[in-house]
Amino acid sequence: MVESMPGVKQRPLMRAVVYVPLILTAIYFLLPLIVMLLTSVKTMDEIRAGNLLSLPATLTFEPWAKAWDKMGGTFTNSFMIVVPAVAISTAVGAFNGFVLTKWRFRGSELLFGMLLVGCFIPFQVILLPMARTLGLLGLAGTTGGLILVHVIYGLAFTTLFFRNFYVAVPDELVKAARIDGAGFFTIFWRIILPLSGPIIVVSVIWQFTQIWNDFLFGVVYSSGETQPITVALNNLVNTSTGVKEYNVDMAAALLAALPTLVVYILAGKHFVAGLTAGAVKG
Amino acid sequence: MSALTIRNVKKSFGNTHILKGINLSIEAGRFLTLVGPSGCGKSTLLNIIAGLESPSSGEILIGDRNVNQLSPKDRDIAMVFQSYALYPNMNVRKNILFGLEIRKVPKAEQAAIVDRIARMLQIENLLDRKPAQLSGGQRQRVAMGRALARDPKLFLFDEPLSNLDAKLRVSMRAEIKQLHQRLKTTIVYVTHDQIEAMTLGDYIAVLNNGEVQQFGTPDAIYNDPANRFVADFIGSPPMNFIPCEVVGSSSQGFGVKMTHEGGDFVLEASGDLKPWLGKHVVLGIRPEQITHVVTSRLDERGVSGHACPVHLCEPTGPDTLVTTSINQTKVLARVRPDTAGTPGQSMDLMFDMNKAVFFDPTTGERLRFQLLKAA
Structure with missing residues (x-):
């Protein structure tokens, strides 16, 4: 960037004009995270002393241990929900995308249009009908029920991702495979899926983040033992009995945010690459 | 099989x-x-x-x-x-x-x-x-x-x-x-x-x-x-299509009338064009059938030389494409490079009608005629 702006490179003043606001903005955005981190390793006494930004006088990991104690179970719950939900919605999305682009049928465009509407339905609207449906299916309050809700809600997005990716894959590839004797599933499994790496990454990150961070479905459709971590965090922070343990709250919040952070750090750069991936060069 | x-x-x-x-x-x-x-x-x-x-x-x-x-x-x-x-x-x-x-x-x-x-x-x-x-x-x-x-x-x-x-x-x-x-x-x-x-x-x-x-x-x-x-569609540069009128020619055969800014001439056809006498047809003649004049060929049947105005010369290497205009239609000739004329002046072009074809001006279908016996 600097090379492409020779004026900036030459004049230190111009440089400062660019960098100072950038650094300030970065600090502004990082500040909440820093406060949370600092608070989570301080003792309650020190927190009560009042300086949010001061470094901890005595470093303690007790709040983290306490938070894990209270939330560890729901951490596992969330994984039990997220992993199958992400896997199923991504797999079905890939399959849908394949059919909608390479195996079109009468009305497939209309079907895709209707699926797209799914992206715009607010969560609140389906709360009651979905509760009734889960009840009828005998899945109310179960992990399976939550997985089902997330899969259904995620399908619109994953289908959109894969459909748009496969539109750019040349149809001739499928024709060639058909002449070579490959059938529907062989083409999907041997030809199309191996090309889908970038868009699978996109779908997994998107779905993981969405489902992990979901609160509304979690609070409505889960019962005590199947609670996801977001609901547990809310319950922890919102307790009105006893002393408010800010350090534990912060540690718990960080704990709840950690997996999405890790996923994004590990695969984030593939996310952008996958979204902008163009046609597959044959 | x-x-x-x-x-x-x-x-x-x-x-x-x-x-x-x-x-x-x-x-x-x-x-x-x-x-x-x-x-x-x-x-x-x-x-x-x-x-x-x-x-x-x-x-x-x-x-x-x-x-x-x-x-x-x-x-x-x-x-x-x-x-x-x-x-x-x-x-x-x-x-x-x-x-x-x-x-x-x-x-x-x-x-x-x-x-x-x-x-x-x-x-x-x-x-x-x-x-x-x-x-x-x-x-x-x-x-x-x-x-x-x-x-x-x-x-x-x-x-x-x-x-x-x-x-x-x-x-x-x-x-x-x-x-x-x-x-x-x-x-x-x-x-x-x-x-x-x-x-x-x-x-x-x-x-x-x-x-x-x-x-x-x-x-x-x-x-x-x-x-x-x-x-x-077939042939590059494509065949010339010249709308023209069928007339009787000097040698009791038939010909088509060509007009350009230098005057008129008649190209003698090898077929019996009688059904179309006095009517309009489209002459199809490929660029390689309109060439520089080869004197020895001029007495062959269906071959004749005529002076035509040169509008454009496009050298391709082996040949030069000369554009002229006949019956208000752009016509391409393929001539030996050293014989090509200068734009604005006129040059003698030799028309070989033996492979020329005729089309119905409205339907574009080929018109087929009996060959006339040599006189």
Whole structure:
């Protein structure tokens, strides 16, 4: 960037004009995270002393241990929900995308249009009908029920991702495979899926983040033992009995945010690459 | 026995008629090119032969077997695509073997086939590469190798050279022709390039608007076009079409009247144009039949020289294309470079009417006349 702006490179003043606001903005955005981190390793006494930004006088990991104690179970719950939900919605999305682009049928465009509407339905609207449906299916309050809700809600997005990716894959590839004797599933499994790496990454990150961070479905459709971590965090922070343990709250919040952070750090750069991936060069 | 028969094949989407009753047939071992402008239905026809699309009506026979109800894999065909359609995730060897693997050909046989094809196409050193690591010409070869691997009854080529640069296209064209001469396979080859159609085909079918305009040998298509469309489409630079009036000529035959800014002259026709005497026709004459004057040829029948105004000279190297204007129509002549005139002045051009053809000015159909006996 600097090379492409020779004026900036030459004049230190111009440089400062660019960098100072950038650094300030970065600090502004990082500040909440820093406060949370600092608070989570301080003792309650020190927190009560009042300086949010001061470094901890005595470093303690007790709040983290306490938070894990209270939330560890729901951490596992969330994984039990997220992993199958992400896997199923991504797999079905890939399959849908394949059919909608390479195996079109009468009305497939209309079907895709209707699926797209799914992206715009607010969560609140389906709360009651979905509760009734889960009840009828005998899945109310179960992990399976939550997985089902997330899969259904995620399908619109994953289908959109894969459909748009496969539109750019040349149809001739499928024709060639058909002449070579490959059938529907062989083409999907041997030809199309191996090309889908970038868009699978996109779908997994998107779905993981969405489902992990979901609160509304979690609070409505889960019962005590199947609670996801977001609901547990809310319950922890919102307790009105006893002393408010800010350090534990912060540690718990960080704990709840950690997996999405890790996923994004590990695969984030593939996310952008996958979204902008163009046609597959044959 | 015919290797491929297409009987009255039609294809419509609602009121859009892509193919309006195609009839074609070729014997085993022949090379058929389907040529036409984009949107003429040639690719649709190829897809119907392959079984990738189904016809609205009509029959496809490969050998003597009706394949209408067979899926592509059961038709004993192979196809080479414009985009090559190599499987990007597989290396060259796997690309070639994919069809054999699906058909459960024994491993030892597969290895032998890859060896044979790699040697034939000189791609032995590329077998372990992915398609992305190959150049356009190499991909083209691999695509042909994949088609050859199964040794099918019928090869289909869908504009296989369109994505190559001009020079490579010419050399690959020659290779395809050589391969055909060696293997004696039956090939249907779709192209929009009339030169490819002429150089490769034993037979050419010229398509336009979903109809076969003419089906014949390259020689017949070039020298004896069925209508103005074929005459115009085949040949580069294209045939000149000069609207003109039929008149009686000096030697009791018939001629067509030519007018340009320098005056009038009559070109004597070799046919009996009596039914059209006094009416308007369109004269079709190819640029190479309008040349510089060769004095020794002037007393041949149907050959005459006339001074024409030169509007433009385009040297191509071996010839120079001279543009003149007759009957308010642009006319191209192909002359030896050193004889080309100067724009703004006039030069003598020699018209050879022996291969000239005539078309109906409204329908564009070819007008056929009895040859007049030599006087």
